[in-house]
Amino acid sequence: MTELKLPSIDYAALAPILIMLSAALLGVLVEAFVPRRLRHVGQLSLGLLAVLAALVMVILNSDDRLLTAGGAIAVDGPTLFLQGAILVLAAMALLLIGERSVERGGAFVAQAAVTAESADDRRQAESSNGATEVYPLTSFAIGGMLIFVAANDLLTMFIALEVFSLPLYLLCALARRRRLLSQEAAMKYFLLGAYASAFFLFGVALVYGFTSGIPGRPAGVDFATIHAAVAESPASKVLLFAGMALLAIGLLFKAAAAPFHVWTPDVYQGAPTPVTGFMASCTKVAAFGALLRVFHVAFSGAAWDFTPVLGAIAVLTMLVGAVLAVTQTDIKRLLAYSSIANAGYLLVGVLAPSKDGLSGTMFYLVAYGFSVLAAFAVVTLVRDADGEATHLSRWAGLGRRSPFFAAIFTFLLLAFAGIPLTSGFMSKFAVFAPALDAGHAWLVVAGVLTSMVLAFPYLRVVVMMWLSEPGESTPTVTTPGGLTSAALMIGVLATLVLGVIPGPLLDLANGAAEFVR
Template identity: 70%
Template sequence: MSPVLALVPLAEESVPAETFQLPQIDYAALAPMLILFGVACVGILVEAAFRRFPRARIQLPLALLGALAALVVVIMTAGKRTITAGGAITIDGPALFLQGSILVLGIVALLLIGERTLERGGAFVAQAAVTANTEADRSQAATSEGASEVFPLSMFALGGMMLFSTANDLLTMFVALEVFSLPLYLLCALARRRRLLSQEAALKYFLLGSFASAFFLFGVAMIYGFAGRVDFSGIDQAVVGSAASPLLLYIGLALLVIGLLFKAAAVPFHVWTPDVYQGAPTPITALMAACTKVAAFGGLLRVLYVAFGRSQWDFQPVIGTVAVLTMIVGAVLAVTQTDIKRLLAYSSIANAGYLLIGVVALNKEGLSSSLFYLVAYGFTVLAAFGVVTLVRDADGEATHLSRWAGLGRRSPLLAGVFTFILLAFAGIPLTSGFTAKFGVFAAGVEGGQTWLVIAGVVSSAILAFPYLRVVVLMWLSEPSESTPAVSIPGALTSAALMIGTVATLVLGVVPTVLLPIATRAAEFIR
């Protein structure tokens, strides 16, 4: 050991091992997560205690009530700023904002998940373990009530996401990552139709997700080696104060970021996205596109702003390059897609790129505009997948784009709503897509990342093409024999669609209903 190192005092508090104390826990601050996890556990009990038939009738209201209660608590504690649970969890502005966003978007996604009128028994399979494409599988697809385990699983996932975006150290973060990922892997496998595709998607997501988790964990180890601590403020101090080799810091940071960028679906860690988005049951795709994105970017923002903010000159160019790649590759690949779910998946990848601009900006505007973007995009993407669940024929959803030709003649209202949503994706003014994109681009310019903004504008221009192609297809093509009839949406899907569309419009016309909140929330505490 070098003499220099010996002189550096260890960062740890000198707490004797034998007097280990229970940390102070602020239960009010943790209440939203506790409610979600509690409701999820109750849901498991419901699964065990009730027959199949009434279970679904109980689970949906239970989950919605739980999420609503958690949301109410989040709103009531809006002013809270504290680090609690022994420094494992931070409740600050961004944390509360992200929790609220996850809950609001989660509630809308739950509405889509709970829809049972479109298809007999809902969008989910009864027993995922039945071998696909067998007689038993076909009969259960046709008649059985769908699995109601999706609700507790979704609640676990939502709770995990909230924990993820409030975690104050890397280990809690890793646990949260797994808590919200595992239920999602399962949920992906539960599509009622196209079972093989669904199972394949789940398996791919699981394998690649584990792969990415390994990167993350390896990064945690490296950072610990560098800083001797895993909590963010400790890392923050170590970045300037530690005498350990910076190599550990840089490799650790890179690996950590890779794990997070995987969840955020940034290029080149995006490869799972289209397959999983396509194979998963559409309501779950909506949940992932909206809520997982919030959680992933919430975590990314916290790690980069709180723990590694002082080495921004080191990672800004790299993440900036990733952002450019994400925007361009996502947009370019969207151009040739023929499946609406894959198209939306690539659009979600490109949107991750735009969000990265706000992340890389590393200023208050970047933070607040990213928060705003997450909510705006979440609502729009929920509405988009809501529409996808409605366009169906006897074999389930008709996701091939050729089947959407002439949809505007058959069902003008739905096609109109989808057109509006696509225009929002394209960032046309008077939609939330415009205000959100404008926000992150402005923050990017403010933060000296003009090159990213240029790439963002180019990417938006490319991406407008596939969106408009769908619009043209819907309105200007003659409906063919194979154009499916659009199902009359049930009350739940209608509600979800309406919330998503109205939010897209309102955030576009009067963004001031949310912008000040995002701005006020945009301050991390260490």
């Protein structure tokens, strides 16, 4: 019998992940043992502290370039950069989730199990504070995302995918208002997400089959083995292509790329807005982090084969996002379609097989995350007696009622439209330039053309806010509490600073843009 050898584990390198997951477990204990009135403050501080501690560990580890846990986790430049990005954005999202002064009791329902629209439900909507389970759920999701971007084999990646997806399904269902819509969104997200996971898992199996049969090398799903197999496996290429396609479906679903995007508008609209912001920023970072690693490390040898297909998906995604955004009448759905289009621009960056392409994509993820979180923060503030007023017609004349917030939102929309002096322009340049450098002129042209289309819906909102007269039903902007203000200010300032002096972050991204193999 061969001796079982335990893999060595570098606990320091894994610390961010361990911190987030233990905070999540601790959060469950807090739910069980801490009196109800203290839970909100306790949970929020626990969550923020854990994120902060994990961020500190990421910064301390910033020079690590290693594989650990038996090669299952890679701690390298992209991992650390993206983990840092996820943690910073998650901190902002936690601030939004923790806000309770905008709406009495917060944006979350007290007991999700109470039948929606029943008498009990109305009572709890009136008076009860929101559930505090959202904090451990968020912590689990963050922990899962941290593993997802670090996973160096497909099985670890699959587990990370589930760890961060399941809490998100639940979080989507916890809105205080419009609960049926919220539950429908969660159901849809869960069902489609389960399918996507199944596709991913099937893809793993096929790729495993493809890696068998290389002389002197056992079959496996770690990226080094796959990389070697792409070059020299005797197995049929059909296994490789089918496996790659199925894996891509699973990942592109999370990234909200067309044609796997259909869940996005419904889920973004139904989910509690802070959770929507969390998904639009952090999930996007995690999904693209994984896409980058899978396609740049494991399948880089097959770039000739996947580039045309993923390129076509990128064009389709940009087109679908931009064109359908034009027809939207709900601000959250509009931002959802804009997020789909942005997934397309990000894919353009993913397909540029250079260091610049990698760093540009990572820059884009961070810049977009800040802007989109700030945008959803504004959405949480525009409200009337029935909660958030998300229909666009209700935003007419907002510039007159609350010029400050309308100005902020205008600035964010200009950033989404890619007007210079905002991070949106710099990030577009950061992904388009390496793509053109790699000879993908068609992707850049498609990106530019769809940007033109996409400018129209953004501009329509600006016109609504500033150039229309306020109507009877124009809601006022609630004065945000400290938490939302903080998140909003961080997001807006980051959008401005990254748009004016992107150098430092680009430097950081450039320094991080190399995978360990």
